[in-house]
Amino acid sequence: MPLRLEIKRKLAQRSERVKSVDLHPTEPWILASLYSGSVCIWNYQSQTMAKSFEVTELPVRSAKFIARKQWVVAGADDMFIRVYNYNTMDKVKVFEAHTDYIRCVAVHPTLPYVLSSSDDMLIKLWDWEKGWMCTQIFEGHSHYVMQVTFNPKDTNTFASASLDRTIKIWNLGSPDPNFTLDAHLKGVNCVDYFTGGDRPYLITGSDDHTAKVWDYQTKSCVQTLEGHTHNVSAVCFHPELPIIITGSEDGTVRIWHATTYRLENTLNYGLERVWALGYMKGSRRVVIGYDEGTIMIKIGREEPVASMDSSGKIIWAKHNEIQTVNIKSVGADFEVTDGERLPLAVKELGSCDLYPQSLKHNPNGRFVVVCGDGEYIIYTALAWRNRSFGSALEFVWSSDGEYAVRESTSRIKIFSKTFQEKKSIRPTFSAERIFGGTLLAMCSNDFICFYDWAECRLIRRIDVNVKNLYWADSGDLVAIASDTSFYILKYNRDIVSSSLESGKPVDEQGVEDAFELLHETNERVRTGIWVGDCFIYNNSSWRLNYCVGGEVTTMFHLDRPMYLLGYLASQSRVYLIDKEFNVMGYTLLLSLIEYKTLVMRGDLDRANEVLPLIPKEHHNSVARFLESRGMLEDALEVATDPNYRFDLAVQLGKLEVAKAIAVEVQSESKWKQLGELAMSTGKLEMAEECLMHAMDLSGLLLLYSALGDSEGISKLASLAKEQGKNNVAFLCLFMLGKLEECLQLLVESNRIPEAALMARSYLPSKVSEIVAIWRNNLNKVNQKAAESLADPEEYPNLFEDWQIALAVESNLSQKRGSYPPAEEYLSYAEKANINLVEAFKSMQVDEDETPLENGEAHHEVVEANGEEGEEEAVKLDAEDSADGAVLVNGNEADEEWGTNNEGTPSA
Numbered sequence: 001m002p003l004r005l006e007i008k009r010k011l012a013q014r015s016e017r018v019k020s021v022d023l024h025p026t027e028p029w030i031l032a033s034l035y036s037g038s039v040c041i042w043n044y045q046s047q048t049m050a051k052s053f054e055v056t057e058l059p060v061r062s063a064k065f066i067a068r069k070q071w072v073v074a075g076a077d078d079m080f081i082r083v084y085n086y087n088t089m090d091k092v093k094v095f096e097a098h099t100d101y102i103r104c105v106a107v108h109p110t111l112p113y114v115l116s117s118s119d120d121m122l123i124k125l126w127d128w129e130k131g132w133m134c135t136q137i138f139e140g141h142s143h144y145v146m147q148v149t150f151n152p153k154d155t156n157t158f159a160s161a162s163l164d165r166t167i168k169i170w171n172l173g174s175p176d177p178n179f180t181l182d183a184h185l186k187g188v189n190c191v192d193y194f195t196g197g198d199r200p201y202l203i204t205g206s207d208d209h210t211a212k213v214w215d216y217q218t219k220s221c222v223q224t225l226e227g228h229t230h231n232v233s234a235v236c237f238h239p240e241l242p243i244i245i246t247g248s249e250d251g252t253v254r255i256w257h258a259t260t261y262r263l264e265n266t267l268n269y270g271l272e273r274v275w276a277l278g279y280m281k282g283s284r285r286v287v288i289g290y291d292e293g294t295i296m297i298k299i300g301r302e303e304p305v306a307s308m309d310s311s312g313k314i315i316w317a318k319h320n321e322i323q324t325v326n327i328k329s330v331g332a333d334f335e336v337t338d339g340e341r342l343p344l345a346v347k348e349l350g351s352c353d354l355y356p357q358s359l360k361h362n363p364n365g366r367f368v369v370v371c372g373d374g375e376y377i378i379y380t381a382l383a384w385r386n387r388s389f390g391s392a393l394e395f396v397w398s399s400d401g402e403y404a405v406r407e408s409t410s411r412i413k414i415f416s417k418t419f420q421e422k423k424s425i426r427p428t429f430s431a432e433r434i435f436g437g438t439l440l441a442m443c444s445n446d447f448i449c450f451y452d453w454a455e456c457r458l459i460r461r462i463d464v465n466v467k468n469l470y471w472a473d474s475g476d477l478v479a480i481a482s483d484t485s486f487y488i489l490k491y492n493r494d495i496v497s498s499s500l501e502s503g504k505p506v507d508e509q510g511v512e513d514a515f516e517l518l519h520e521t522n523e524r525v526r527t528g529i530w531v532g533d534c535f536i537y538n539n540s541s542w543r544l545n546y547c548v549g550g551e552v553t554t555m556f557h558l559d560r561p562m563y564l565l566g567y568l569a570s571q572s573r574v575y576l577i578d579k580e581f582n583v584m585g586y587t588l589l590l591s592l593i594e595y596k597t598l599v600m601r602g603d604l605d606r607a608n609e610v611l612p613l614i615p616k617e618h619h620n621s622v623a624r625f626l627e628s629r630g631m632l633e634d635a636l637e638v639a640t641d642p643n644y645r646f647d648l649a650v651q652l653g654k655l656e657v658a659k660a661i662a663v664e665v666q667s668e669s670k671w672k673q674l675g676e677l678a679m680s681t682g683k684l685e686m687a688e689e690c691l692m693h694a695m696d697l698s699g700l701l702l703l704y705s706a707l708g709d710s711e712g713i714s715k716l717a718s719l720a721k722e723q724g725k726n727n728v729a730f731l732c733l734f735m736l737g738k739l740e741e742c743l744q745l746l747v748e749s750n751r752i753p754e755a756a757l758m759a760r761s762y763l764p765s766k767v768s769e770i771v772a773i774w775r776n777n778l779n780k781v782n783q784k785a786a787e788s789l790a791d792p793e794e795y796p797n798l799f800e801d802w803q804i805a806l807a808v809e810s811n812l813s814q815k816r817g818s819y820p821p822a823e824e825y826l827s828y829a830e831k832a833n834i835n836l837v838e839a840f841k842s843m844q845v846d847e848d849e850t851p852l853e854n855g856e857a858h859h860e861v862v863e864a865n866g867e868e869g870e871e872e873a874v875k876l877d878a879e880d881s882a883d884g885a886v887l888v889n890g891n892e893a894d895e896e897w898g899t900n901n902e903g904t905p906s907a
């Protein structure tokens with residue numbers, strides 16, 4: 001059986017001939033040494049070159065990271081070893097190491113040692129803590145020493161491969177080899193140790209076109225891997241997967257099963273000869289160096305092989321070793337935080353004879369099946385005893401404990417709970433995958449067919465490309481996950497039962513109404529589980545979501561890839577595992593899910609019974625769910641967050657509730673929002689209170705002026721002056737007819753030119769007084785300009801109708817303090833265009849007959865000199881008043897008051 005390993009190309013960079021490659025343990029870097037004499041560091045995440053060193057003009061045949069020192073060590077054909085700091089790009093050390101080409105450098109995993117091998121047939125040990133002193137020389141090979149590598153299980157020993165056709169095993173500190181393997185018919189190019197389990201194996205690659213696996217304890221050849229058509233230039237045991245990788249000058253990389261030695265895959269990227277392989281423990285990335293560039297591939301899924309039963313016991317496989325942990329073993333004294341790694345005690349359960357690619361508890365948790373290498377083994381979950389085994393590409397459990405295996409694309413077998421074969425099926429299509437659960441599902445690449453377990457009758461065919469299938473425990477709901485979306489379907493078992501019992505023939509589509517599509521969501525499901533009617537899953541963005549009735553809610557944003565294990569109702573937590581076998585829990589209340597489910601079903605009475613079971617801290621989540629369903633009244637009752645409750649009350653127009661929240665929170669923005677809303681709905685007393693709390697003077701000005709509330713405007717004028725909002729204060733005083741106070745405010749604000757214009761328009765008797773102040777002020781800046789200002793007492797001839805203007809002012813001064821109510825506005829509106837000076841001129845001799853009526857002194861457009869438009873020079877910009885802007889110094893306008901063409905003062 002093939003391992004079904006996914007192989008994805010993650011980086012492809014063309015360059016000159018690559019002689020060695022290495023992976024950095026923590027950075028996303030690939031180190032490549034080139035035949036041209038340079039060393040490059042590629043960033044495989046950004047797909048760019050991160051750094052480059054020009055080492056020499058001759059080939060650099062080997063370069064390695066020394067990550068703990070932030071170094072790169074490189075050996076070249078010029079016989080020198082060079083050490084660089086890869087952060088600063090500085091040379092740390094350069095020294096002549098050999099008398100011929102340096103073929104390989106190897107870094108000790110823990111000690112400050114570097115081994116080098118050369119065409120001078122020597123191997124040398126260098127100690128960087130002793131200034132890169134050569135502390136030992138290993139002699140014994142009779143030809144070029146092509147590669148050296150430390151034994152990861154015993155770092156005091158290392159192996160060397162030579163063109164003298166032998167492999168030698170050495171001990172640090174001993175000058176002679178422990179033993180020699182007469183390995184191949186031709187020279188040996190490469191050697192690597194097995195790192196995965198206990199087997200004392202190493203692998204060699206030779207110019208005789210073969211790779212050989214050796215037992216270095218018995219010194220015997222275990223297997224010869226044949227198939228390459230040219231020299232084998234690079235070999236490795238993958239540290240995480242049960243595979244051997246070989247690279248050859250025939251341009252191919254071959255992947256072999258590390259246990260069966262069967263050829264699994266052949267890769268050819270068309271970059272000519274293969275020269276180097278790089279890998280790293282804990283990673284599934286493999287780097288390949290070619291004549292024409294570098295390729296990085298990722299082999300297999302990173303999802304850990306693990307399963308959790310309903311009691312919280314987890315069993316997982318690390319290579320062939322089986323371990324178990326129990327979530328309930330975490331003590332009560334440990335406070336579990338969402339997303340925090342649980343401190344679980346790992347117990348060794350046993351080992352497995354095959355390499356596990358899947359591991360799954362049966363429904364009651366008594367048995368665990370391991371599937372891989374084309375076989376399955378069923379073990380007891382507690383004692384890890386073998387109960388049954390057989391051939392299988394895939395294995396699935398039914399919801400009752402029966403199981404099915406897919407032996408090939410054309411044969412599926414069903415077994416009873418007692419491990420006895422019940423039925424053998426040959427589907428009429430190529431079965432690429434099978435799924436268990438309430439029904440047995442078989443998939444081609446284009447559709448899925450559901451069958452009942454008892455008689456294997458077709459229930460329904462659905463045309464969809466299925467990646468995974470998840471059944472709810474009730475058996476009524478199923479989630480079908482495809483590449484880009486997932487579908488929630490309801491299984492109508494009563495319709496199916498009656499259809500099957502009726503004896504009617506079923507066509508190739510099955511029972512028409514067997515499934516009902518409830519919801520479709522455009523998200524890719526990575527892993528998923530059901531909790532009641534709630535489907536929990538993580539998506540392609542690694543967000544942990546749950547879906548109830550088609551409504552998707554994000555529970556948490558995961559900071560790295562994690563995979564769902566299961567849900568413990570007793571702890572109200574869903575558990576996930578990452579590729580490092582760290583287990584994390586996240587809170588998901590069953591009562592919350594039940595409540596949402598009942599609301600979705602329209603059973604509000606039962607939902608209200610469940611609501612008290614949900615802790616208060618989750619009520620806002622409930623309220624937002626209700627709001628999304630359009631149930632704002634219910635959301636307001638449930639919500640606890642004041643800000644959220646305020647927003648809901650405003651949406652519902654419940655201003656009294658909103659006001660109570662505003663009193664509690666005392667937020668200026670909330671008072672302002674509520675005041676505007678109250679004003680727009682006609683609740684003017686509430687509006688006044690809210691705007692006062694918010695100190696929204698512009699809003700109060702609008703309110704009082706609309707109401708004609710002179711008392712309110714008077715209070716607002718005082719408040720605005722206290723707050724420094726002189727624009728608002730001016731408008732209040734102007735509307736009240738308190739023109740003297742308006743003038744005084746302009747003077748106090750140093751807006752003296754505006755004060756003069758206002759006096760000219762409304763209070764001519766004050767013009768002389770203001771001009772005197774203006775002259776005095778302007779004299780400090782421009783004496784000539786100050787002298788050009790005309791005073792009506794000195795130059796009455798320059799001020800047209802001056803005496804009439806004074807008479808009008810005197811006549812109206814008594815009537816400025818009366819304020820007709822706002823409801824009489826229409827009777828006054830027409831009189832806004834009366835020119836008082838013209839009206840005064842045309843008055844009859846009888847002073848009792850006057851066209852002036854009470855209150856006309858308040859018409860803002862009236863101008864005492866008979867010329868319209870001067871009011872605009874005094875009135876402030878409406879937008880400024882609305883913003884509460886403060887009056888500023890008006891000296892900029894002073895220079896406009898110069899002399900006329902005849903040199904006489906201008907008014």
